[in-house]
Amino acid sequence: MDAFFSRLGGQAGLLRIGDASRLQPRFNRESASSVATFSDGSTFTDGSGFLSGLMPATCILAAAASRGDISVTIGGLPVSTPRALSRGDLFEVRPNGIASATPNLYQVMVDSATNASGQAGVEIRPPLRQGLAVGDMVVLSYPTSVFHLIDDQQAEMEITPPMLANFGFSLIEAIENAV
Numbered sequence: 001m002d003a004f005f006s007r008l009g010g011q012a013g014l015l016r017i018g019d020a021s022r023l024q025p026r027f028n029r030e031s032a033s034s035v036a037t038f039s040d041g042s043t044f045t046d047g048s049g050f051l052s053g054l055m056p057a058t059c060i061l062a063a064a065a066s067r068g069d070i071s072v073t074i075g076g077l078p079v080s081t082p083r084a085l086s087r088g089d090l091f092e093v094r095p096n097g098i099a100s101a102t103p104n105l106y107q108v109m110v111d112s113a114t115n116a117s118g119q120a121g122v123e124i125r126p127p128l129r130q131g132l133a134v135g136d137m138v139v140l141s142y143p144t145s146v147f148h149l150i151d152d153q154q155a156e157m158e159i160t161p162p163m164l165a166n167f168g169f170s171l172i173e174a175i176e177n178a179v
Contacts, residue, residue, distance in 0.1 A: 002157050005169070010152035014101060014174055018144040019090060025140050026086040028054045055084060057141035061093065061132055062119045069128045072106075074138050075119045084120055085112045085140075092143035095136050102130050103173045105145030129175065147171035 008015060031053060037043050055077060062075030074091075077084050085091075085108045093104040106124040114120045148171065149155065155169040 001155075001167070005149075005155035008149065008155075010154070011148050011150070013148060015147050015149075015171065016099065016144045017147055017171070018092075018105075018142055022088070022090045023142050025055045025084075025089045025091075027081075027084055028141075055140050057139070059138045059140065061134060061136045061138060064134050065128055065132045067128050067131050070109075070125065071121060071123050072128070072132070073119055073121050075117070076138075077114045077118045077120055079114055079116055079118045081114045083111045084114045085122055087111055089140075090143045092139040092145065093132055093136055094139060095130070095132060097137040099144070100130075101146055101174070103145045103147075103175055104129060105143055105173075146174045148174045 007013070059074055059076030061072060063073040065072045072093075074085070087108055087110055089108040091106055091108070092099075093106070094100065095104075106126065106128075109123040109125055112120040112122045150170045150172050155167055157167040160166075
């Protein structure tokens with residue numbers, strides 16, 4: 001751990017981390033998934049099948065959005081699903097499918113249902129930190145954001161024999177990277 005934080009270089013380094021209490025949309029946490037097979041009834045070589053009935057791990061932005069917008073349209077979700085995304089769910093946007101240095105972790109403000117095309121209009125906070133394009137990746141499972149240490153004294157280890165370490169650290173979202 002000491003080497004990790006030393007290499008981070010204090011406030012200068014960026015760290016990508018998620019909220020351990022909200023790794024999946026509420027829909028997935030509350031739903032029992034079922035196992036589906038291939039169309040011919042076969043499974044994978046280990047006997048397992050596809051999980052079905054859950055929100056996908058990733059989907060897409062169905063409409064372009066501008067910096068400062070407080071709503072987005074997400075596509076690629078199961079069709080006609082009430083509360084597909086729930087108030088408090090987190091998601092990450094990755095422009096062109098690539099995690100960027102701009103924090104793009106957003107929280108759903110109001111429960112959102114999908115339409116017959118598998119799209120949902122979603123009210124979010126904070127406002128978008130950069131413009132986004134149609135097709136940008138939306139991460140619903142294990143979303144993360146970009147943080148840095150609040151000061152250069154974070155994560156200093158106090159080691160006492162026999163190898164007991166006492167340390168802690170505080171992070172802040174790296175919003176100065178927003179473009």
